[in-house]
Amino acid sequence: MSLPDPNNAYSFDDFLEWRNNADYFLEDPFFQRVVQFYAKKEWPRLEKEAKQLSAKVSFAWKNLADQAAVPEKRPYMVHYDGHNHRIDRIVRPLETLTMEKEVFAEKLFSSDTSPFEKLVKMYLIYQNGEACISCPLTCTEGLVALLEYYADTPELKQILLHCKEGINGDIAIGSQFLSEIQGGSDVPANLVEAVEQDGSWRLYGDKFFCSATHADYAVVTAKPRGSEKVALFVVPAWLEGNKEKEIRNNYTINKIKWKMGTSELSTAEISYNGAIAYPAGPLERGVANVAGIVLTYSRLTVGITSAAFMARAVREAKAYSKKRSAFTLPIKNFPLVKLQLNQIETMSRRTVAGTFKLYKAFLSLDDGLKKGMDADEPMEMKQKRFTTRELIMLQKITSSWDCTDVLRTAMSIFGGHGVMEDFSSLPRLYRDAAINELWEGPRNVLLTQIHRDFKRAASWYAPGHVVADILKGADTAIITPLQKEAKELVAHPDLTMPGKETMKICERWDRFCHDLTHAFQDLALMEVEKNPVFL
Ligand SMILES: Cc1cc2nc3c(=O)[nH]c(=O)nc-3n(C[C@H](O)[C@H](O)[C@H](O)COP(=O)(O)OP(=O)(O)OC[C@H]3O[C@@H](n4cnc5c(N)ncnc54)[C@H](O)[C@@H]3O)c2cc1C
Structure with a gap:
């Protein structure tokens, strides 16, 4: 009292x-x-x-x-x-x-x-x-x-x-403008046109989500006139000598969007009116290159960002729980608080360990994911590339999903102060984490893609085999049920097929993808933890 x-x-x-x-x-x-x-x-x-x-x-x-x-x-x-x-x-x-x-x-x-x-x-x-x-x-x-x-x-x-390396001490900044109003996920449906005029390519049309609008160069998707195939271009924001004069490269920035998260970053709507563009790679390989090269890094970054946000949130929530008391006790002593802190700490650690394990696997591939699934290469390499490709998407959807959960829980440890923007940075990180779920491939799109990939690969890489390889070193009690689930779910023709049966499969597939990623992350965590400490 x-x-x-x-x-x-x-x-x-x-x-x-x-x-x-x-x-x-x-x-x-x-x-x-x-x-x-x-x-x-x-x-x-x-x-x-x-x-x-x-x-x-x-x-x-x-x-x-x-x-x-x-x-x-x-x-x-x-x-x-x-x-x-x-x-x-x-x-x-x-x-x-x-x-x-x-x-x-x-x-x-x-x-x-x-x-x-x-x-x-x-x-x-x-x-x-x-x-x-x-x-x-x-x-x-x-x-x-x-x-x-x-x-x-x-x-x-x-x-x-x-x-x-920079030029005269100035290091350039990049951006990537793919999304148009009719399709962010459906890049092949995009309509921005590339026209070859007097030996140069010029772009015409509108892009609807352009983050890092202040950047010096953008990777932009556009269809060459008369072609149904999307090509990839690099577009300077200003042509040589024009940055200081603020003369943009034949495009207008129509507005900056008002958004919930990543608010410090501008995301704009722009119109190309003949912007000079440099083709990057074969014109017909635009979608393959943007997905295989450019988006691979952005998706890996969503994993790293999620791991980083979680680590900070857990660290601050733990420290706060030691300092704050309620009902005469430090709040860390309440079993519910302790439990939640343990849970988010495990989520954070498994995400960090999983991110590094996956990154190492990615680095071990010559050419990263530039080579597609149909590339002619030795089976062992083909399969390794496949598991890495799928894990990058799995990690993207799982870690961004877990991140909002971890941040919400961490904020709740702060009680009412948890949602105060001037008390800690956690509300800002929470709003940013929600964006991570959407950009670089939203959840449903990637779940559908992963299912499609498993089906496409099934003749040379059975779903059960994929699961076993991803979880090599884990307990068979974890591997076997996931193998069974993968086999049954991949047998379904297509996640976009209408009907109740597909919806049931979708529900299971969504859960399976999370469970598989968590099992991979837990394996990574176990490997780190059982390794002798040199610190
Ligand atoms: C803050 C922010 C910044 C962004 N910055 C950029 C940027 O700099 N450059 C850029 O190019 N884009 C950017 N984007 C766009 C982002 O990549 C797209 O919003 C995203 O790709 C989804 O496209 P969409 O919004 O058109 O949604 P839609 O494609 O219309 O999707 C709507 C819903 O339908 C689902 N859906 C769509 N297709 C399928 C399918 N085949 N199977 C199952 N479900 C499906 C989706 O998962 C989603 O739930 C940004 C987005 C945000 C939120």
């Missing part, structure tokens, strides 16, 4: 003291263990690099991300300058510009940055939420990967150099 006291002396300063001094890398021995396990010999160097980056990301960049997130600092547009020139300037706050410069100066896509160094740094950076950084980073990564294959002209070589 407590007696009245008009001087309410309650303070959160203890918690804030901890949070203001929490270094993302140093506070996370589990993550350090994961990196040691997967990066092996690279660990001593990575540890040093991670410590240096974490000292920036956990303090200065964290504060900039929070400061830029207030509604009055949202990006806005200035369509015309004072002299009637159309400029379509995207105005972003100084906090974003400062952080962007510093993050891109890390040169994550340089030839000098190893894939694991990039992964570790991305994981740390993503703990600050979207912040107008995560999407542009992964879009630049996808653009670089595309150009590593197809930079066969002076223009594309220059763009590749600009994104990877």
Whole structure:
């Protein structure tokens, strides 16, 4: 019982003291263990690099991300300058510009940055939420990967150099504009036209979801005139010498969308009116290349982002539960709170471990997922590529789904303070996590795609065999029921077939995909945990 006291002396300063001094890398021995396990010999160097980056990301960049997130600092547009020139300037706050410069100066896509160094740094950076950084980073990564294959002209070589190493200290930013109003998922249905005129390609038509609109270059899908096949182009935002003059490359930015999450990042609607575009790769392979190369990185990033968001949410909820008391007890002592913290910590750890295991598998493939399912290659490699391809989609849908659950639970540990935008960053991360479920292939689309892939591969890779390979090293009590389920579900002709029977299969397929991904992540977690600790 407590007696009245008009001087309410309650303070959160203890918690804030901890949070203001929490270094993302140093506070996370589990993550350090994961990196040691997967990066092996690279660990001593990575540890040093991670410590240096974490000292920036956990303090200065964290504060900039929070400061830029207030509604009055949202990006806005200035369509015309004072002299009637159309400029379509995207105005972003100084906090974003400062952080962007510093993050891109890390040169994550340089030839000098190893894939694991990039992964570790991305994981740390993503703990600050979207912040107008995560999407542009992964879009630049996808653009670089595309150009590593197809930079066969002076223009594309220059763009590749600009994104990877920078030109005169300026590191370029990429974006990717696929979605049109009639179809985000259905890219082949898109209508933007590419026309070859006087030896150059020009684009005409509208794109409806264009994030990182401030970027220097966009990967854009368009159909060459007269063709039903989508091709892939790289489109500079400004042609040589025009950036300073704010003369865009023959396109207008019509509006910035007002959205629930990733609000610090502009997502715009644009119209191409003859924008100069450089073809990247064979014109007829646009869909294959955008899915196999560009979206692969974005989907991997959804996994990394989800893991990062979860790690931060769990860390902060745990710390808060030690400081906050109710009914005279620290809330961490309530079994329900303890249970929920344990549950979200397990979700977080399995996602981190699974992300690294999958990334390692991806790195072991020559040519990543550029080679499609029909590529003529030795069966062992074909199957490995197949499991990696499916796991990237499985991880994308599962980790983004779990992430909102983890964040919601973490926010609930904070009670009413959990939803206060100026109490912690968790509400912002929660809103960002909801976007991760949608972009880079929404859940239903990927579930349908995975089912279709399993069916297509069944003659050379039986569903039960796929499950066994994905879960190699797991308990047979886990593998066998999933194999049985896979076999039965893949026997169904098509998830788009109308009828009640299909709906029942869909329900089971949805659950199966989650269960399979969780089993893969749990296996990764077990492998990390049973490995001796060198820390
Ligand atoms: C904040 C934000 C930023 C974005 N930024 C970009 C960007 O920078 N560049 C870009 O190109 N796109 C961007 N997008 C677009 C995003 O990729 C699309 O929204 C997404 O691909 C889905 O397309 P859609 O919105 O047209 O939905 P639709 O395709 O209309 O889908 C609607 C529903 O139908 C389901 N559905 C569709 N097809 C199938 C199928 N075959 N089987 C089962 N279910 C199906 C979907 O899962 C979904 O539930 C962004 C989206 C958001 C939310």
